[in-house]
Amino acid sequence: MNSLSDIKNYKTLAVMGGTFDPIHYGHLVAAETVRQELNIEHVLFIPSGRPPHKQKTRVAGDEHRYLMTVLATANNPYFDVSRMEIDRPGMTYTIDTIKEIRSQCSEDCKLYFITGADAAAEIISWKDPHELVKLCQIVAVTRPGYDKSKIFYELRKAGISPYSFTFLEVPALSISSTDIRNRVSVGKTIRYLLPESVEQYINKLKLYNYQHYWETEPMITEINKKLHYMLSPKRFVHTQGVADESVKLAKIHGADEKKAYLAGLLHDCAKDFSSKEKLKMCDKYGIELDEILVNQSDLTHAFLGAELARDMFGVTDEEVLGAIRYHTTGKPDMTKLEKIVYLADFFEPSRQYFDGIKEIKQYAYEDLDTAVAFSLDHTIEYNRSKNRLIHPLSLQALEYYKGSLPKK
Ligand SMILES: [Fe+2]
Ligand SMILES: [Fe+2]
Numbered sequence: 307m308n309s310l311s312d313i314k315n316y317k318t319l320a321v322m323g324g325t326f327d328p329i330h331y332g333h334l335v336a337a338e339t340v341r342q343e344l345n346i347e348h349v350l351f352i353p354s355g356r357p358p359h360k361q362k363t364r365v366a367g368d369e370h371r372y373l374m375t376v377l378a379t380a381n382n383p384y385f386d387v388s389r390m391e392i393d394r395p396g397m398t399y400t401i402d403t404i405k406e407i408r409s410q411c412s413e414d415c416k417l418y419f420i421t422g423a424d425a426a427a428e429i430i431s432w433k434d435p436h437e438l439v440k441l442c443q444i445v446a447v448t449r450p451g452y453d454k455s456k457i458f459y460e461l462r463k464a465g466i467s468p469y470s471f472t473f474l475e476v477p478a479l480s481i482s483s484t485d486i487r488n489r490v491s492v493g494k495t496i497r498y499l500l501p502e503s504v505e506q507y508i509n510k511l512k513l514y515n516y517q518h519y520w521e522t523e524p525m526i527t528e529i530n531k532k533l534h535y536m537l538s539p540k541r542f543v544h545t546q547g548v549a550d551e552s553v554k555l556a557k558i559h560g561a562d563e564k565k566a567y568l569a570g571l572l573h574d575c576a577k578d579f580s581s582k583e584k585l586k587m588c589d590k591y592g593i594e595l596d597e598i599l600v601n602q603s604d605l606t607h608a609f610l611g612a613e614l615a616r617d618m619f620g621v622t623d624e625e626v627l628g629a630i631r632y633h634t635t636g637k638p639d640m641t642k643l644e645k646i647v648y649l650a651d652f653f654e655p656s657r658q659y660f661d662g663i664k665e666i667k668q669y670a671y672e673d674l675d676t677a678v679a680f681s682l683d684h685t686i687e688y689n690r691s692k693n694r695l696i697h698p699l700s701l702q703a704l705e706y707y708k709g710s711l712p713k714k
Pocket of ligand 1: 573574577607634
């Protein structure tokens with residue numbers, strides 16, 4: 307089938323839904339097995355759009371998932387790919403997809419919907435499940451030995467006949483897209499898990515090339531999306547740099563890397579609000595405004611950042627919130643994480659050069675207290691030269707850490 311216009315000629319057609327992020331041999335073997343076992347003329351792969359029931363993150367963009375599916379299926383004349391779901395605006399429901407296909411096939415065409423057994427077990431929570439099973443036969447592909455009793459129980463409870471389902475065991479189903487993404491992110495081979503063309507596509511475009519496993523977690527994806535709106539492009543790049551540098555320092559000094567990443571990412575989340583907005587938010591969050599904060603409202607962004615991290619971004623970890631709260635002023639007796647974010651902010655790669663940056667970085671990699679003492683001393687001196695008021699927390703911090711100042 308070269309286009310959906312051929313669809314009306316089929317007497318049997320299977321729809322293979324999935325995120326295909328990325329598509330792998332498990333999907334392909336499942337589709338081919340179903341096609342052969344059930345004597346189906348053609349299989350239409352439909353990369354998913356925005357399904358409401360699936361909270362899983364889709365890591366690669368829609369176009370990448372579509373193209374990888376095209377590449378993977380190109381050499382099988384019985385396979386085809388449809389953009390139907392990724393081009394449909396809003397939420398995508400399987401029932402709408404099946405109805406759309408149904409409206410294009412001949413009336414006597416038998417339609418199948420192939421899905422994984424885990425997804426099939428959730429079918430009763432999908433939109434219009436009773437109508438769905440009337441419009442198509444569900445083919446649930448399972449790993450060998452899969453316990454189907456849970457699905458039967460759920461179906462019977464919902465008043466759906468288990469005969470609307472066909473179960474097929476497919477050994478290659480132990481391959482998983484999540485595993486492939488994780489393997490790429492840590493530089494492990496993915497050869498023989500998916501077609502070579504898809505592997506090359508992933509390598510060429512550096513898909514899934516994340517340094518850390520948490521970078522693909524829904525919470526981090528959401529944070530990045532929000533930060534995109536809240537920060538200038540330059541500041542956004544800066545926060546990514548601070549997050550990465552914080553992770554490096556956490557690794558060196560034995561702190562929690564994920565917390566360091568999160569704190570680095572969010573440390574400046576309140577920075578790009580106007581002075582007026584900042585002062586208004588201080589009022590909302592009960593941040594006491596002394597003379598210094600009123601005159602240098604920019605200093606409030608760290609205290610506000612911690613409040614926003616909790617309120618807007620759902621961060622509850624006090625260590626992370628502390629690292630955001632004190633990243634500008636510092637304070638006496640800082641936690642390891644507070645020191646790390648305070649320091650990473652000075653020398654992340656996109657930071658403009660200033661006198662002392664090299665030393666701060668060098669000290670930070672060797673000894674956090676020396677680096678903190680040096681940075682505090684340096685910053686206080688610089689701000690005094692600009693006739694700026696110094697926040698008492700910074701003065702107290704220098705007093706606390708001055709014993710760690712490098713010998714001149
Ligand atoms: Fe900042
Ligand atoms: Fe910053």
